[in-house]
Amino acid sequence: MELFQSIAEAISLYRYIFWPLVGLLALVIIFIRWWEQVSYFFLNLFTSFPVVGYIARLSRSNEPRRSSTGGKFWYPSEEALCAKYWQHHKSFNLSADFYLRCVNYLNKVNERGRKPTGPVLWICSVALVILEAFIFALVLSLSSPTTSQLIRRSSRPL
Numbered sequence: 001m002e003l004f005q006s007i008a009e010a011i012s013l014y015r016y017i018f019w020p021l022v023g024l025l026a027l028v029i030i031f032i033r034w035w036e037q038v039s040y041f042f043l044n045l046f047t048s049f050p051v052v053g054y055i056a057r058l059s060r061s062n063e064p065r066r067s068s069t070g071g072k073f074w075y076p077s078e079e080a081l082c083a084k085y086w087q088h089h090k091s092f093n094l095s096a097d098f099y100l101r102c103v104n105y106l107n108k109v110n111e112r113g114r115k116p117t118g119p120v121l122w123i124c125s126v127a128l129v130i131l132e133a134f135i136f137a138l139v140l141s142l143s144s145p146t147t148s149q150l151i152r153r154s155s156r157p158l
Contacts, residue, residue: 036088040088043084043085058080061076061077063075
């Protein structure tokens with residue numbers, strides 16, 4: 001029991017060092033355990049930055065198309081981008097049977113070939129969100145003590 005008490009005292013005494021180290025250790029464990037997902041996340045993040053991202057840098061190159069495998073002509077920037085994602089494509093690419101099972105599932109739940117949301121529905125959704133915000137603000141204004149007292153005073157008969 002004395003050992004536990006001395007450890008607890010040391011932790012409480014050096015808590016500004018101990019807890020950040022525990023958090024860093026947990027972060028390192030998460031990075032090691034889920035490295036594929038973490039590296040894919042950072043690849044997407046650094047690729048899609050607007051000004052300094054990989055796609056933004058590649059879009060500024062003016063190299064002409066080159067002949068590639070299969071006799072097709074590709075821009076060097078397209079080849080470079082595909083090369084970056086090839087490692088993840090190899091690890092997540094599944095068989096044709098898996099694809100067919102997914103298509104079968106989408107057919108069963110009537111989600112295959114669904115059209116995107118139309119502009120009328122978007123406008124209605126935005127209008128409902130604005131209406132909800134207005135009603136919520138009205139309820140908050142009526143629930144404040146000063147407002148409810150004013151309402152009670154004005155509803156009293158003279």
